[in-house]
Amino acid sequence: MTVPTLARHATVPTPPGPFTVVVDTDADGQDVVIASGWTADVADLLSVVHRSLRPAGSEHVDRLPVLDVVEEFFAGGVDAIDGVVVRQRSGPFLQEAWEVLRTVPAGRPDTYAAFAARCGRPAAVRAAANACARNAAALFVPCHRVLGSDGGLGGFRWGTPVKRSLLDHEAAHAPVAA
Structure with missing residues (x-):
């Protein structure tokens, strides 16, 4: 079993409302999205992360690289989201x-x-x-x-x-x- 880590989160304004992304870091040091959605409250997101992936907490940062992809999506590049690495767990x-x-x-x-x-x-x-x-x-x-x-x-x-x-x-x- 791994020790829960401290994730990072950031929020960006989007046309439908504030969009928050929570990222963890994989073994190669790459950011991996573990939760995201239209809320400014990170607790709304952490509650839906599978318990085996749930971080010990999340620190707010001003900017995450994945937010560039979100902004590209809303600028019309709707395929920009396809390459974002995501980690979820279930059956x-x-x-x-x-x-x-x-x-x-x-x-x-x-x-x-x-x-x-x-x-x-x-x-x-x-x-x-x-x-x-x-x-x-x-x-x-x-x-x-x-x-x-x-x-x-x-x-x-x-x-x-x-x-x-x-x-x-x-x-x-x-x-x-x-």
Whole structure:
């Protein structure tokens, strides 16, 4: 078992509201996102980090390099988030589902049913929705790209107005499908 570390966090203003990122450092000294979302209160984020990854605390810093990616995303580079390293932990289905979420293209959201099928378990629509609900790394693991079967927004930890804003932004800036 590893000793909990002290993570770092920073907040940047975005069109939907303040966005905070919590990073830890991996064995190579690289920043790894362990939580992120539309809040200025880091406690809202630390509470959703898996207990095996939860740091002993988090210190506020003025700037993190990953915030450059967030600003690039909101400037129209919606694919900028694709290369951000994220660490989450749970059971095998959730781990795989979070990886699959990262393959849902900007501007082309899935329904929960299509997302479940993309995960290789077409009957597991509730489990797919649960993967979205338990995602601690909002934006970088784009759970906002999954909609209800009726095309409605469904839920979103950070509120449906934030989800709508993200979807509209991506629709306006996503690369044209080949």
